[in-house]
Amino acid sequence: MKKRLFHASILSIILVFILSTISVGAAPQANKVSTPQAQTPPELAEIFGNLDTTSSKVTSVIVELEEESVVEAKHKGKKQSKANLAKTRDKVKKDVKDAAKSSKVKREYDHVFSGFSMELKSNEIPSLLAVPGVKAVYPNVTYTVTGSDGVTIEEDAYHPEMLDSAPFIGANEAWESGYTGEGITVAVIDTGADYTHPDLAHAFGDYKGYDFVDDDNDPQETPKGDPRGEETTHGTHVSGTVAANGQIKGVAPEATLLAYRVLGPGGSGTTEDVVAGIERAVQDGADVMNLSLGNSLNNPDWATSIALDWAMAEGVVAVTSNGNAGPDNWTVGSPGTSRDAISVGATQLPYNVYTSEITTTGGVAYETDKVMGFTSDEELLALDGNEYEYVYAGLGTVEDFEGKDVEGKIALIKRGAIPFVDKASNAKAAGATGAIIFNSAPDEFEYEIPGMAVPTFKMSGTDGQKMLDELEKGNNTVAFDLEFDREIGETIADFSSRGPVLDTWMIKPDVSAPGVNIVSTVPTHNEENPHGYASKQGTSMASPHVAGAAALLLDAHSDWGVDDVKAALMNTAVNLYDKSGESYPHNTQGAGSIRPVDAINAETLVTPGSHSFGVFSKENGKQVEKQHFTIKNLSDKHKKYNFDVEFEGNPEAIKVKTSKNLKIKANKSQKVNFKVQVDASKLEPGYHEGTIVVSDGESELEVPTILFVKEPDYPRIDGGVTVTETENGYDLEVYLPGGAEEAGIWVYKTDMTHVGDGPVYTDLPKYYNTLSWDGKINGENLAPGNYYFFVYAVKNGQLDYTNSDVITVE
Template sequence: MKQKLIAAFMPLLVLVLVFSTFATNGVSANTGNENLELATLQGDFDLSSSKAVKVMVELQEESIVGAKHKGKKQSKQNLKSARDKVKKEVADRTSKSKVEREYDYVFSGFSLEIPANEIPSLLAAPGVKAVYPNVEYTTTEVVMEEEFSPEMVDSAPFIGSNEAWDLGFTGEGVKVAIIDTGVDYTHPDLDQNFDDYLGWDFVDNDADPQETPKGDPRGAETTHGTHVAGTVAANGQIKGVAPDATLLAYRVLGPGGSGSTENVVAAIERAVQDGADVMNLSLGNSLNSPDWATSIALDQAMAEGVVAVTSNGNSGPNNWTVGSPGTSREAISVGATQLPYNVYDASIFTSEGVEYPSSKVQGFPSDEALTDLDENEYEFVYVGLGASQDFEGKDLEGKIALIIRGEYPFVDKATAAKNAGAVGAIIYNNVAGEMPEVPGMAVPTIMLTNEDGLKLQEELAAGNNTVSFDIEFNQTVGETMAGFSSRGPVVDTWMIKPDVSAPGVNIVSTVPTFDPANPHGYGAKQGTSMAAPHVAGAAAVILEANPEWGVYEVKSALMNTAEKLIDPATGEEYAHNSQGAGSIRVVDALQAETLVNPGSYSFGVFDKKKGKQVERQQFEIQNLSNKAKKYNMEFSFKGEVGKHVKVSTSKNLRVNPGKTQKVNVNVQVNASKLEPGYYEGHLVVTEGDTEIQVPTILFVGQPDYPRVTMVGATALGNNEFEIYSYLPGGADEFEIWVFKATPDGGLGDYVGDVLYDADLGKGYNYHDWDGTLVDGTQLPAGDYILAAYAKKGNLDYAVAAGDVLTIE
């Protein structure tokens, strides 16, 4: 039976990035006697371990912003007094603890280092509301060096930024906080966007939020924050979306581009207090959960009037891959798109009887450069790997460079060919299979499989050294979702994420050169990290155009006016949890006369076995114009689901100029008549020729989120290990399996079971393991890979660890 189960779930075993963090399972007690209440613990920590861990402690005393928006008075002095009292209590109750950072504005509490086995004492301390893990955050950039191209078209004009500039809106007077790896504020395209106050460095705790330079003994140099800042507001050789915005830099990710919750929360808090109007967080982790200290801080920042923009993550294209803080309830989460491009078919000819069926266009600098090759014959010259030195002593002027894949990025090979005088290149694979398309190559480049490339080499050896091309236009592909862009929904809240999308593939922006003699640095990066600052810049432009707008007007305007994207593979709109409301359009957003808030929402889960289940919700229609408007509203759902989902709301509504009207919604679902699953629809609001489509979703039965998303093990020595796993919704049944590792680090034969457990809560779980199977068999020395299996309700899932574990 076990072998059948393993075989059934082998297709579900996927590699995940494993990083060190702590458990986050909601645990609390309510006895009715407040003197006996424990604080909420977000996680199943290994409470038997004396190992020091870092946590975020939230106090019962409200933060300044939290109290303000509940109509209560709060002061820094009162919070300090409450915090000091809790700190003393914690010190008295624990043998060894160390307070790190303290918070009072958007988060009430402090970060703390404490032995894990003393966390129960922390939970019992009066004044403590909750304890969260101090997780690691990294930049959400996709590193695919071979596919980078420095010749991509400008993405800011594509979303309408230049049209907004023509209207006089450039982000002037709006402050945008870049919470990232720091920013090279000396870059000639950025230095004019900074005032005397630059921001703050939370890594080194000083007023110089510069990027990590080359040669830092703590780790690799960084360029990410400068790239993000350039997309927002560069104003030099390239222009960002809001070129006249004022920038504030907050360095929270240090050498190598990683950092912790305590610094991110501290930066959010300081940015709000520094008067930021917009903040951009192009960072994240892989955990799909809305309840983190970072999310609380972002929610409060939005409540305080700061537009918070965050990347959605780069773990797509499957659903449920969105990671924190993209899971935030209030912040604007952003997915990544690829700009439109033309597709051409290409065939090549050398001599009769020799065919190259794999011939495809890989990339080109312009349509004209590619079509100029059509029906022309050229001499081709083999230049090996295509490094600059491979062209030395060879005549490539007006010829075609034949290059083999490997060692160097595709774009570098094409650039070297152009510099040598070549008018095109043919790159063939060094292994079986196909290669990726790379828009924007320096010369028109045709790609071949390894088999066809070797045919060309044979032709060259036989003296057939000329090649002709047949180039034909195929189609124009519109803006598309990037495959790497993470998808929602969010576990627990079941919210649609991302909220909107923006260009994020091969985006050219500013980067530090770390060379004063050559300060103008530019580079191409891709990821939702690159998409988010398009939205942050757009928010700055919108706020300049509409200074009276609050954060939710900005968010709704971006969502309500976004352009729905079509998946070229299906000819239909991408799913809501792929594109959100669509790709942003700046001018449409800043000129919106009607807003529907929220800009998307989930009706939640309907799982009543018999009869009909009714849920009640509410949305708002805001008339920004100077005349009364009449609106018609209706809900539509795809397919047969509409027969069993009834939504009742006002059909017609009059809203006076400058007023907002709340609209009640009753949703009735007969779940017994529907197959379990995820269903999409729209709230369609029409007024005259204006139509706003608000994405909506609902679930019938248990949502199909992955029951386990991470597993790994920490070696403690002497074949003792600590196994950790992440369960987004907990598990009724839980197992750890072990497989032999293949030489290349893949899954080999199934060996047996390491442990069984049951009734685990959501979040991280820790288990000690001594290298034996459940039957007591000691594993022989060798390399192994663990996999976790979890079942919750009637759905189960399995996932393999990304790292090889060694038994000695």
């Protein structure tokens, strides 16, 4: 079967361009010889992401210009003006219109990003790439919030001290020292904010920010019952964590807030509005910006990341959430992949662990049952000693709960298709009192996820089937026996996305902060009862803790730049340990959990706060890479620094050479050079992490570092499968970070019954690929029903797979 593939290589675009410029039916002239020079195509712009140049459908893209933005030019020592940019941009827009007749410009950018967003037919993109002045074209990808819908909390249940996370990281100690964020402006780029909320009204002036969804000056949240779509509360919750000062207190309770609504109904938006929000926040004078949003792609080269990096260069501390696709490595998504912005992972505050014994009608026991997660001890313990009906709810999707009466009952759910937290949230929405999730395989699974929407238990696939068998016999009651076991310290949330970042191989997150069961403000849109509160979880909830901490640091140190703030937060972060007492990897926790007071009081700063030495793949001999970092002595006395670098296991094949000691005068800084020598032939392929310890004789700080040997174990396929129905079957679009030697299609029913396999594809290029399939298994069309389409990819012996949403075949 012929397959259609698309990827972002210059060669493929050149071929498309050449073919599109050849006149059909033209005959060659006699005695005329074409020279290679005559066939040379013009230099083309680079293209990124999911752009199908063969389709006539209208798509939306972000165009980056070669002409530098105001901020980029400034930091390169060049003169640039908005007027000059407008003149250049207008010329490019005219040429684009001539080349792509269907094109329509939407938003224009000039401050931290140079270019514009536009709509055009996909098959006109090759012509767009040949327009002089166009540097790159990016997809206008969708961004969504990175936090849960949450659980509503009654107003009278909360007072300032009950926002546990701010005191836990020591924010109250900063307040006692006089640092509250006063005079610091924090931009919340999100779903908007309820600036009328009594706990937030103090933080907003006459100018509230801007709404890029509706294009007006009112960045209020989408209210319930809005005909345009689902209500939002996310941006208000984030704003409260930064600067609430009322029934609850945020991390920087006297900071000023600006809200930029870039995500509309349901918490969804696109690159063009996110970039516009970043630009406006910088121009409006924000000192800090928070972006608790993201997409699933682990790639640093997007328009949003470029805008964030230049915002940081302009002196605005940019903080982003790392994503909620953990606990596997390589799950960080953009803009958490940004080179310069501070990416934040989520932690769970110390919590209690309980053992459980589940029995069904007649005292039937289950050996593998365990507590998986719960919102509060009280809610969990309410189940103790009581008996409930239980109902099988399939995979726990919204559709699976339709038509089932689970009000006040326990939902029995099979693992698969959607995240565990979504299963619990769907159970709660359907009225269930609790949930039991059993594995899709016979054995147990390890995940614990504190903060689940309802008390949730887990068990092996064998025990789950045993419960189903009991249910079919009519034994439909379940009882719980719960006992306190132990307390767990601050840990990384299982859902928190992990690094490293593809291509740059950077450690992400940079730091971690509380992100589970975070109580903050939400809108009520009710003047008679304006106090709205909810408990939410996600890296969306962790990020504003860091944005608030950044405001405290800038309040304490008005002369600090963005690098100082980032370094202080990273250098003073606390190492975190899992339940077995093992330190989390760097790509899981970053530098550790933030402690703002220690950051404020830091006497030494090391920048950057983490290092990646990249990939070492030399087959024979030693490969050497040079690096450097800068040490800033903030104290009022000379200091002598010593360095110690250790990689895990102390392998002889990794050697780091740096200064033995270094003297730095008071309030001065100095660059430290070092070399890394690796003999890859003597090391196991994969990820190797180490730590640079910097000591002044009285105290020491740690700088996380990593390197890779041979081919890194990044996922061979990233994100989900986007399915488009065509006249000839289906187009399945997938993202292959490094290409694939082989890829194929698996088809399953929604109950995870294997239906059959589609075609196999070979030698697929990097980035996006579109796999065309006639929709047949063994020559037969799929029967009407609901299915999941899986795509697997293999490279260098590693196989990974991902799945689509539910596909209905009629």
